[in-house]
Amino acid sequence: MNTKKSMLVWFRNNLRTEDNITLARAVEQDAPLIPLFIFDEKRDCGSASRLWLYHALKSFERELFRLGTRLIFLKGDSRIILARLASETGAKALYWDRSYEPYQKEQDQLIQKDLEGWGIRCESFNDTLLFDPAQIRTRQGTPFKVFTAFWNHCTSLPEPMLPVRAPQRLSGPAKWPQSKRLEDFGLRDKARWSNKVEAFWEPGNVDVRKNWRKFLKEKLENYSHDRDRPALEGTSRLSPYLHFGEISVRSIWHEMRQYMVQHRRAGIFREAETFLRQIVWREFAHYFLFHFPETIEHPFRKEFEKFHWKKNSALLCAWRKGKTGYPIVDAGMRELWATGWMHNRVRMIVASFLVKDLLQPWQEGAQWFLETLVDADVANNVFGWQWTAGCGADAAPYFRIFNPILQGEKFDSRGDYVRRWVPELSKLPDRFIHKPWQASPEILAKAGIRLGKDYPDPVVDHHQARNRALFNYARMKK
Numbered sequence: 506m507n508t509k510k511s512m513l514v515w516f517r518n519n520l521r522t523e524d525n526i527t528l529a530r531a532v533e534q535d536a537p538l539i540p541l542f543i544f545d546e547k548r549d550c551g552s553a554s555r556l557w558l559y560h561a562l563k564s565f566e567r568e569l570f571r572l573g574t575r576l577i578f579l580k581g582d583s584r585i586i587l588a589r590l591a592s593e594t595g596a597k598a599l600y601w602d603r604s605y606e607p608y609q610k611e612q613d614q615l616i617q618k619d620l621e622g623w624g625i626r627c628e629s630f631n632d633t634l635l636f637d638p639a640q641i642r643t644r645q646g647t648p649f650k651v652f653t654a655f656w657n658h659c660t661s662l663p664e665p666m667l668p669v670r671a672p673q674r675l676s677g678p679a680k681w682p683q684s685k686r687l688e689d690f691g692l693r694d695k696a697r698w699s700n701k702v703e704a705f706w707e708p709g710n711v712d713v714r715k716n717w718r719k720f721l722k723e724k725l726e727n728y729s730h731d732r733d734r735p736a737l738e739g740t741s742r743l744s745p746y747l748h749f750g751e752i753s754v755r756s757i758w759h760e761m762r763q764y765m766v767q768h769r770r771a772g773i774f775r776e777a778e779t780f781l782r783q784i785v786w787r788e789f790a791h792y793f794l795f796h797f798p799e800t801i802e803h804p805f806r807k808e809f810e811k812f813h814w815k816k817n818s819a820l821l822c823a824w825r826k827g828k829t830g831y832p833i834v835d836a837g838m839r840e841l842w843a844t845g846w847m848h849n850r851v852r853m854i855v856a857s858f859l860v861k862d863l864l865q866p867w868q869e870g871a872q873w874f875l876e877t878l879v880d881a882d883v884a885n886n887v888f889g890w891q892w893t894a895g896c897g898a899d900a901a902p903y904f905r906i907f908n909p910i911l912q913g914e915k916f917d918s919r920g921d922y923v924r925r926w927v928p929e930l931s932k933l934p935d936r937f938i939h940k941p942w943q944a945s946p947e948i949l950a951k952a953g954i955r956l957g958k959d960y961p962d963p964v965v966d967h968h969q970a971r972n973r974a975l976f977n978y979a980r981m982k983k
């Protein structure tokens with residue numbers, strides 16, 4: 506039992522003890538620590554994310570318990586709660602992991618002002634990103650807007666800080682503040698659709714390290730090819746763990762660098778660099794939201810505010826349910842609904858289809874992804890949607906409209922991915938799997954499909970839809 510003045514350690518997006526600078530710096534202060542998590546309903550996340558958060562917190566609580574301490578659970582407005590807690594515990598300091606999201610950034614400033622006003626020391630640390638976005642600028646002092654320039658800059662900087670070890674033991678205060686139970690947050694509501702995603706994932710950072718090593722050993726070698734093939738498990742599937750900070754991005758970076766040194770072969774070097782570029786895309790998306798917070802709702806390229814969307818709830822509903830009649834789109838949307846995750850290539854295809862073929866606002870798609878993805882992440886999501894819609898930074902040009910048939914034929918050439926998620930098409934021959942409407946009545950009958958009944962007719966004609974999208978784009982540019 507420790508009678509010294511305690512410190513509050515507020516965990517948010519970094520639910521781990523390994524390479525947690527916030528925790529490591531707090532331990533150095535030699536004070537009893539009160540680890541805490543606040544569930545703020547104003548910052549509530551989507552259903553799949555909530556479920557993930559439940560498991561991440563459970564696992565983190567167990568980890569802290571092993572180190573001899575507890576995790577205090579609180580619910581409500583962080584500013585009010587921290588003020589109350591500081592006064593109740595007489596804490597001398599508050600440490601937290603910095604968040605770069607617009608709402609949290611603003612709130613953090615207010616919290617710091619309140620607590621420092623009462624003589625409580627406040628410090629925050631970057632545990633989420635490789636580099637602090639506030640420190641990175643072009644030579645002209647402006648934020649980077651082009652990925653390649655950002656990548657070149659980041660890779661010319663001194664390496665990110667080396668990971669720090671988890672503490673051996675943590676000491677708590679003589680008297681603990683009151684805590685809610687994790688179950689009181691209602692994150693794992695039994696009735697929710699999202700519970701079924703548990704069958705596909707094992708949240709909790711014990712598993713993630715195992716998966717990560719398996720990826721390095723077995724998948725990295727073919728990463729640049731396999732990462733575009735949705736039927737293969739060719740990517741790391743780290744995204745939800747990175748989002749909740751169950752694994753540290755600095756560890757990923759350094760372990761990959763080490764791997765490159767140990768396996769000095771041009772092939773591995775290339776693959777590893779392709780992977781690290783994805784990690785830096787994540788960095789860029791967070792950096793971008795930090796410097797351009799308005800892009801959370803508004804297009805980065807202002808002219809897109811005038812774009813003529815054709816809002817249509819029936820089309821939006823068909824897209825959400827995976828009933829558009831375009832097999833690769835439907836497979837992606839059904840994978841999302843079943844597992845809370847979707848392959849990156851397919852995210853681009855379904856996003857392009859929604860905003861360009863169906864002319865629905867990108868914000869609608871982003872909202873659905875936030876609700877259904879286990880890795881739902883405001884920065885990556887908004888960036889991905891604006892990139893696909895052509896209105897973001899360094900975005901795909903608007904006129905590059907993905908053709909869902911050609912994309913399917915190129916990246917799922919044998920239709921394995923479609924057959925898995927759209928089983929009603931499973932008996933179709935490969936050559937029609939991405940365009941069932943071109944199959945003859947005999948072939949359809951043999952495959953047991955009645956188009957329009959067992960599987961929908963296409964909700965739009967892609968070629969006409971493409972022309973309509975380009976027309977709307979030209980109209981916006983006038």
Ligand SMILES: Cc1cc2nc3c(=O)[nH]c(=O)nc-3n(C[C@H](O)[C@H](O)[C@H](O)COP(=O)(O)OP(=O)(O)OC[C@H]3O[C@@H](n4cnc5c(N)ncnc54)[C@H](O)[C@@H]3O)c2cc1C
Binds near residue numbers: 787
């Ligand atoms: C429309 C759209 C929406 C998206 N929404 C999200 C989201 O909400 N949350 C999310 O984490 N990612 C999002 N992404 C990015 C990407 O699809 C996922 O990060 C990736 O599919 C995760 O799979 P993985 O971990 O196996 O990736 P890997 O290929 O193994 O990559 C490793 C890590 O790099 C990062 N990464 C990879 N690709 C990207 C990218 N294009 N942009 C930013 N970071 C990337 C992720 O953290 C990922 O875990 C979105 C992409 C698009 C096109």
